[in-house]
Amino acid sequence: GDSVTQMEGPVTLSEEAFLTINCTYTATGYPSLFWYVQYPGEGLQLLLKATKADDKGSNKGFEATYRKETTSFHLEKGSVQVSDSAVYFCEPLSSGSARQLTFGSGTQLTVLP
């Protein structure tokens, strides 16, 4: 069945540091891939997505590239801000009857000024 492995947190960075949060998955076929962000006290919000191999999703300075060969979708940002402090979740969404509803465990990011 589908599964996702997400980088364990918490991650603490200084402002303007480079961010990588790893996400690898197993899924039937070629899933669509999503990153969500959850700010304190709020629900999850869609951050970015990619639907096929080599697609790059981007939003708010964050990027992630769909790597079929390594079944990965790592989240990156070149220069984090204090306002990026949140929990980040990866989700693979596969098709058909084998589709399962799977989130990563979430990675807590804290950015210090």
Add this chain to the structure above:
Amino acid sequence: NAGVTQTPKFQVLKTGQSMTLQCAQDMNHNSMYWYRQDPGMGLRLIYYSASEGTTDKGEVPNGYNVSRLNKREFSLRLESAAPSQTSVYFCASRTGYYGYTFGSGTRLTVV
């Protein structure tokens, strides 16, 4: 504003009491979901409804029931609340292979 609306936002129950969490979406999404989120446990799926008229169990359905009232509304019922059901509950919806839209959550405490 378009999105997913959950009520109530906060609730305190005594053990054994019942309650229904309400969820409505106005995006014409086919599928709706209930998740719970506990510290250090990520999101766990309780029940989902792939389309109007269908419901299915998720990872942690025990102690809960759901009703897909129509395409817009999907409620979650706790028949006899237990302290282990203290959590933050999120309703979400999606259609096709688009991302989820989440509600803002219901913070439930069972004492």
